[in-house]
Amino acid sequence: MPTSWADSVAAAENAAAGSYVGNSNSLAPNRSTYVPPHLRNRPGSAEAAPPPATANTGSTSAVPVVGGGAPNRWAAPVPAPRNDFRSGYNGGGGGGGGRGGGGGWNNRSGGWDRGRDREVNPFGDEENTTSEQDFLEQENTGINFDAYEDIPVETSGDNVPPPVNTFAEIDLGEALNLNIRRCKYVKPTPVQRHAIPISLGGRDLMACAQTGSGKTAAFCFPIISGIMRGQFGQRAPRMPRTACPLALILSPTRELSCQIHEEARKFAYQTGVKVVVAYGGAPINQQLRELERGVDILVATPGRLVDLLERARVSLQFIRYLALDEADRMLDMGFEPQIRKIVQQMDMPPPGVRQTMLFSATFPKEIQRLASDFLANYIFLAVGRVGSSTDFDCAKS
Numbered sequence: 545m546p547t548s549w550a551d552s553v554a555a556a557e558n559a560a561a562g563s564y565v566g567n568s569n570s571l572a573p574n575r576s577t578y579v580p581p582h583l584r585n586r587p588g589s590a591e592a593a594p595p596p597a598t599a600n601t602g603s604t605s606a607v608p609v610v611g612g613g614a615p616n617r618w619a620a621p622v623p624a625p626r627n628d629f630r631s632g633y634n635g636g637g638g639g640g641g642g643r644g645g646g647g648g649w650n651n652r653s654g655g656w657d658r659g660r661d662r663e664v665n666p667f668g669d670e671e672n673t674t675s676e677q678d679f680l681e682q683e684n685t686g687i688n689f690d691a692y693e694d695i696p697v698e699t700s701g702d703n704v705p706p707p708v709n710t711f712a713e714i715d716l717g718e719a720l721n722l723n724i725r726r727c728k729y730v731k732p733t734p735v736q737r738h739a740i741p742i743s744l745g746g747r748d749l750m751a752c753a754q755t756g757s758g759k760t761a762a763f764c765f766p767i768i769s770g771i772m773r774g775q776f777g778q779r780a781p782r783m784p785r786t787a788c789p790l791a792l793i794l795s796p797t798r799e800l801s802c803q804i805h806e807e808a809r810k811f812a813y814q815t816g817v818k819v820v821v822a823y824g825g826a827p828i829n830q831q832l833r834e835l836e837r838g839v840d841i842l843v844a845t846p847g848r849l850v851d852l853l854e855r856a857r858v859s860l861q862f863i864r865y866l867a868l869d870e871a872d873r874m875l876d877m878g879f880e881p882q883i884r885k886i887v888q889q890m891d892m893p894p895p896g897v898r899q900t901m902l903f904s905a906t907f908p909k910e911i912q913r914l915a916s917d918f919l920a921n922y923i924f925l926a927v928g929r930v931g932s933s934t935d936f937d938c939a940k941s
């Protein structure tokens with residue numbers, strides 16, 4: 545099925561922020577003492593995890609394991625904005641109101657704080673602009689989301705959770721809802737509308753969506769929300785000098801990893817969820833120091849992560865969420881051996897135990913193989929651009 549993304553999206557790049565209609569919250573930083581991962585989620589603070597997927601489509605086939613070394617060829621320059629639809633999703637109307645924060649959320653609210661290592665406000669000066677009045681003043685200055693209504697969306701799989709039209713329909717938790725408003729996201733993009741309920745429902749996801757379609761939030765929101773809920777039960781003690789993240793986001797390049805990290809830090813601000821990035825082409829020592837300070841979500845490029853795993857500075861045994869962004873690009877760049885090593889040959893929990901989200905702009909045979917090897921009972925989602933099939937082909941065969 546050739547699908548594609550609305551050409552009109554490109555015109556939205558310079559659109560201004562949209563409106564906010566929702567709760568008003570105190571924005572005063574509420575920093576609490578950093579709680580090491582092994583002390584979090586003790587029984588009593590955790591809400592029961594949603595049941596694992598029960599659908600019986602998809603595949604869980606075993607895979608031939610392919611080993612591989614760790615290339616250190618990440619030499620992309622300092623993170624720079626990607627050439628995509630960034631800033632393009634600021635529509636008028638919609639509901640950004642939060643309704644989280646109720647029962648079921650553990651006590652992770654408040655930023656992490658460990659000794660002198662305090663959470664920096666990733667919004668900078670914007671922190672003081674998030675009063676309800678400010679949001680209201682931004683109303684109707686953005687693009688019209690109606691432009692996206694005609695985008696073809698295909699889902700397949702058993703018991704696909706229905707899409708949402710607003711963030712308010714999803715119980716993401718108050719702290720995350722506040723950050724969504726700080727980001728001035730008024731309404732979910734098509735990939736977010738479909739992917740977030742699927743992931744929050746505990747399902748594995750194979751998503752075909754273009755760069756700039758809002759994928760970062762689509763996989764970050766469920767991860768952050770899930771970690772905030774503390775739905776994993778008791779954790780084993782953290783090993784000395786070995787970081788044990790709960791979530792891993794793999795991306796092909798240093799540039800992309802840094803941008804995901806930047807976005808994820810905003811989404812996770814004051815939630816108690818700590819995001820760290822590790823990429824090649826840069827000295828490893830600073831990254832090691834960051835990892836030693838604790839990490840919940842690790843954003844990494846494959847080569848550097850293999851290096852960290854071989855040094856036993858990272859363990860994947862507590863991974864509950866795995867997201868692979870731009871998987872086709874990772875394969876094009878020759879990183880299938882590293883990816884398979886990370887996912888299949890180290891200590892990562894198997895499909896069905898962890899939750900996996902695979903994002904790719906295309907769906908060739910190699911990606912289909914990866915999907916059947918890495919995902920369990922997955923839901924297939926394709927979000928496309930109207931009128932273009934040259935740069936986006938999600939045909940399943």
Ligand SMILES: Nc1ncnc2c1ncn2[C@@H]1O[C@H](COP(=O)(O)OP(=O)(O)OP(=O)(O)O)[C@@H](O)[C@H]1O
Pocket residue numbers: 626628629630631632633634635728729730731732733736754755756757758759760761869870
């Ligand atoms: N719901 C939303 N409302 C407003 N802006 C949004 C929304 N979702 C994403 N954006 C913004 O749109 C831009 C593109 O989003 P994002 O970076 O998530 O795309 P992406 O699909 O992850 O791209 P890539 O494939 O490069 O990772 C970003 O500037 C992001 O902040």
